[in-house]
Amino acid sequence: MTVRIYHNPRCSKSRQTLALLTEHGETPEIIEYLQTPPSADELRHLLSLLGIAPRELMRTDEDEYRELGLDAPSLSSEQLIDAMVAHPRLIQRPIVVYGERAAIGRPPENVLALLGPRS
The missing domain is CATH 3.40.30.10 (Glutaredoxin)
Incomplete structure (x- = not known):
């Protein structure tokens, strides 16, 4: 399943959330929602x-x-x-979607529950 992030690169929480996803081995689809609402x-x-x-x-x-x-x-x-x-x-922002679940990354750690347990 693909992780999707509605991202604003100028927002520190959005950047932190994207970095957290990457640190957890995800390569999310990035939607810059200000450019593509x-x-x-x-x-x-x-x-x-x-x-x-x-x-x-x-x-x-x-x-x-x-x-x-x-x-x-x-x-x-x-x-x-x-x-x-x-x-x-x-x-x-940011909004992270994984399958049929979503979370707002405020704080960024909110999105980790979407990913489930990691081995």
């Missing part, structure tokens, strides 16, 4: 794998989050997903 369907799938709501995947400390009024509790899940598609900087 995930579609709404892809985000729905990631949310399902992560078991979280759209707002939990958002970087609420980003200026864009406030400027776009995304803190409004009346916004639907679909509106939040659409905002992440249009503004991928709002997506929490």
Whole structure:
């Protein structure tokens, strides 16, 4: 099975997570999600794998989050997903997917549970 990482090379946690995967013998498929943003369907799938709501995947400390009024509790899940598609900087990073499981690498060690026991 291939490990996939939604990666931002400018983010220290994302770089640390990628290094941790490599140290554990993985050669992940790297998706630089700022260059190739995930579609709404892809985000729905990631949310399902992560078991979280759209707002939990958002970087609420980003200026864009406030400027776009995304803190409004009346916004639907679909509106939040659409905002992440249009503004991928709002997506929490890194996201690591392994099979039908996913984890956010904050802290980077969170992703090790996806890999299972190592011999």
